[in-house]
Every structure is written in structure tokens, then in C-alpha cells.
Amino acid sequence: MKKRYFLLAAMIIGLVTAFIFIPKESSRPTLINPTLQESQREENGLDETEIQMNEPQPIPEGEPAENEQVQLPDRITEAIQNTLQFFRKETQVVAIGDSLTQGVGDETERGGYVGIIERTINWDRDIAEFSNFGKRGSRSDQLLSRLNNDEEMVSALAKADMILVTIGANDIMQVVKENITNLTIKQFVEERQVFERNLEEIINRLHELNPDSQIYLIGFYNPFERYFQDIEELQMIADAWNDTTNTLADQHENITYIPTDDLFHESEVNLLAEDNFHPNYNGYHLIAGRVLEYITNEES
Template identity: 55%
Template sequence: MVAIGDSLTEGVGDETNNEGYVGILDETINAEYDLAHLDNFGKRGNRTDQLLNRLDTPDIQSAISKAQIILITIGANDIMKVLRENITNITYEPFAKEKEAYENRLKQIFEKMRADNPRAKIYLIGFYNPFEGYFKDIKELTLIADEWNKTSKAITGQ
């Protein structure tokens, strides 16, 4: 198995220091027997453009080409970038524009993975709303996170 993506895959915030959900999967799957090898290529702050570039590194290409299952967390940092760039004037338009670019990059990520490994099962894990704890009063941000997750789901369906 290969896990790749952002801080959620890296395990940032895991108070047990066990690589977050990847560590939990490893412990669960390999509890009694060594059934699966898990490679964790999570990287804090990764956006889709950065992940797309990382897919060209030899160690990641090699791991993906051998994987039976690929898990991906990506997208929340793409939204956070738009938020940081527009923090003094938050409107819907920059998020809608970036969502189109996100969709294109996400398709490229899947195409690249499929080229490296046509048989692996690929699972894109939806991202949590990165705004909930910080901007509760701005309802549009919840709508934006929901729309981006719907876009992600549509792409995985293709």
C-alpha cells in the first residue's frame, strides 16, 4: 500500500506519534501477521501542484508501480492558499477559479498514477473543512469545502 498526500497522510497532529491514519492502518492490518507493507509519502502543506511534481520522484514512482492500493489525501491546502491570498477580501470567485485548476491537477494526478500502475485501487480520501475552527461566521467557506469534495468525488468516479 502507498499513502501519499498532505499532512493528514503524514500524520501531523497525531498525539501518539504513530503516523496518523496510516499508522492505524498498519497496526490493524499487520496486527497478527505481516500482511502488507505501507509506504507513507505524506508531506505537510502539500497541494495538488506539489503532489503532481512529487509523483515524478523515483522512490514514489517505484512504490506506486508496485502498490495494490493507493490512498490519497489532498486539496485542503489548495483551498488554504486561496484563503491566504485573499484574506482581506474573501469572496467566492477566487475559490471557484482555483477549483477548476484543482480539478485539472487532480485528473493529472490520477492519470499519472494510472500510467505508473494501471491495476492498483486508488482511494481519494475527502478532506475535512479546514475553516470550521477558524472562520465559523463565514458560511461560504463551508460551501466551498463541500463543493471541492464533490468535485473530488466526481473525478474519482471517472
């Protein structure tokens, strides 16, 4: 078992290291909805719409990126309508957390799931103002530190009507990095307890800054499922950490846990970026759709 974890750990470190040092392309294609006429886009002041809703389709080999038709699912149509009605003018939405909030892996470089939600909600008029404080590599202890020291983020959170949070994946990665030659389940269990304490403090700090804001804790997925399906412990670890987040959300008012792991199970569409760790645009689209579902279920 230790040997299997060692091999996995080596691959994880290699993937993360490679992704950090791969230079970004100077330009990226813009994904647009080809069903929206050019005149409509100009009239609405849009270069992309997120409102046409179909299941994501695999992109054929060799197809140019601008022909992608990655849309939110049909079942979100009514949810979008309710969301647009719920949001009053100048509603403040603040996103905090790690690389999933920052949008790392989104090949369009337009903000990942947060950017998709923003463009969806504000597709025909400015209804909500979004602030994104996602930071790549951020762990729970680092996010807690920022909640006490980052004045710009603290100020935005104090005014927020809604707070979106992704945190925890890098806490797991830290276990791998620190124990790469002797990785065991026990180490993940011990670190999960630390994560639980940090997350409890994060929640308390958010309530202290803004007791009236709606907070959404967004779970993470197992990015190694495709390549390590036989290592059941990996899914067990992801499930345990998500269960911790879900349990804490249930114990507090105005907090909702949003699962995402099921979105990445056995998908026929590639949902991961080139680093095989972060979501790509397809993956972020599914996350955005799930978040919108939960927002409307809670607020409509």
C-alpha cells in the first residue's frame, strides 16, 4: 500500500510542478455561443452568453476551440430565471478560497466557475457585482490568515450578500508533499482534523464579518479517479473531507454545502485541464450549473 501511495504521490508532485512551470500561451480563444446572432451579441454588449443550456458534448479531435458548445444543462433553465429574479440590483457576491475559485485550468482564462456564474447572472443587465479573491495553492490555514489580514478581502466580505468558498484540496496536497516517502491513511485522518478546526474558524470569522450573508461551501472532487480507479482509498479520502465540510455546514445557519464530486464521475466528456488536476472549461461549467441550482433552491 505504501508503494502505491508513493507512486501516486510522485505523480501528483510531478503534475503540480509541471503545471506551475508551464508558460501560459500569449492568447486564448474566446468561447462563444454560436446560436446567438452577432447582432444580438453587439446589442447586448456581450461577447459570450452562458444561457443556452445543453449537456456538454465531447469536442472532436482537431475541432477549433471557438466551435465548442459547452452549455449548462437543460434543467438549469428555470433555476436561472429564478436567480435573475432573486438578485436585486447591486447584490454583492464574493468568492474566496483556492485555485478552484481563481479558475485555474479554465483554458478561456475567464474566471472558471465564478466567471461563468457572473456572466450568466449579468447576461442582459448588471444585477450583481462579483469580487474574486481565489488564490492558487491556498490551504485552510492560509485562507484563515487572509480573513484576518487581507483588508481588501475583509472589506468586500463585510458587504457581501453571498459568499462562495472553495477550500480543502490543497490541505490534502500538503499531506502528500510532507509525507511523500511514507504516505499512509493515518496522516490524512490527522490532517483532516486540523482542516476541520480551521474550517470551523473560517466559518466563525465569516459570521463575525457578516452575520447576514448566505455562505456556500463548495466541495471538491477526486481528480485521480480516471487514472487510479483501483485505489479506493483516494475516493474515501475525498469523501471524508467533503463529509467534514458538509457536517460543519449543517451545524451553522446561512451556510449550504454544495457537492461537486458526482459531476466528475464517469463523464464521457473530458472535464480536466491539461494538468489532469484542475477542471477545464467543461468542468467549471458543470460546477457553475450546480452552484446555480443550489442558489435558486435556497433563495427562490
